[in-house]
Amino acid sequence: MAPSNLDNTARVLPDVANEPRAALAGALDWVGMGEIEMPVTLVGDGGRQSTAAARVNAFVNLAQPDVRGIHMSRLYLHVDKLLSSEPATPTSLRRLLKEFLDSHAGLSDRAMVSLRFEHLVRRPALASDNSGWKxxxxxITAVMDRGHFAVELGLSVAYSSTCPCSAALARQLIQEQFEADFAAGKPLDRDAVLAWLxxxxGIRATPHSQRSHAEVKLRLVPSFQDFPVIDAIDRIEAALKTPVQTAVKRVDEQAFALLNGQNLMFCEDAARRIKAALQDDERISDFWLRASHLESLHPHDAVAVATKGVAGGYSALPEGLAPR
Incomplete structure (x- = not known):
């Protein structure tokens, strides 16, 4: 049988990306592959592992202005080898970035990888025996910049927020209605008041509440050996006290209404609660957070932003764009 024309063992394939000079010279900040489909495994409490479908971005810089391109297939193969065989940890991602740079020796001195996925957690209902998935x-973003390694964990937590101002206004209307329905100077009938309530x-007005989001970026101390995803989420939810629920029976809905009534908060209150919950965590060297209340009163959001306040750390800009 005649050899196939696609038999690469007998042919040398052209590599125009490896041409000695680019048509237009210039160094590039980042070059690589975006939205790579990969599994990612994390180790949680008690050593339990969970795997999710991730979108991965893998990049190096192109420091040599006359070189036309990088070796993108090498980035893919390094990512595939790591994420297909072991959990993602700060240590494993540091090793991955070193492999990026070793495979681009003479071309690059900076490397970056980011993993985006949804972490599924089964949560119990507030009062019933049910549970559901959230x-x-x-x-997760890791960067190696001229020998300096940094790793960031980004999280989003949904919760409910009930406006304190709206609650006060509603209480005033209820008081006015009570005054109208139960005239001054007349004896109060307890059963009548109880029925009225x-x-x-009796509940003439209700405060407005809305689904809200806490977005958090955590700069982690690289010496820790895992990503504290669930622990950080638990801290944030415990601070806010009104995380959105999954399986909900009427008894759970009533418990949720009670939590909202006991935890009235502006976006400023929510941001301060989260900041206090993260401030003293020794695994976190810096953080940026944004509390967004998707108002039901008007079509724009109420937003509060806070940082840990580390010198040279996260910017306090609303999007937390970059270190100062």
């Missing part, structure tokens, strides 16, 4: 968006007339 998906938390997670982003159970009517729509």
């Amino acid at each position: 998906a938390y968006p997670v982003t 159970g009517t729509e007339q």
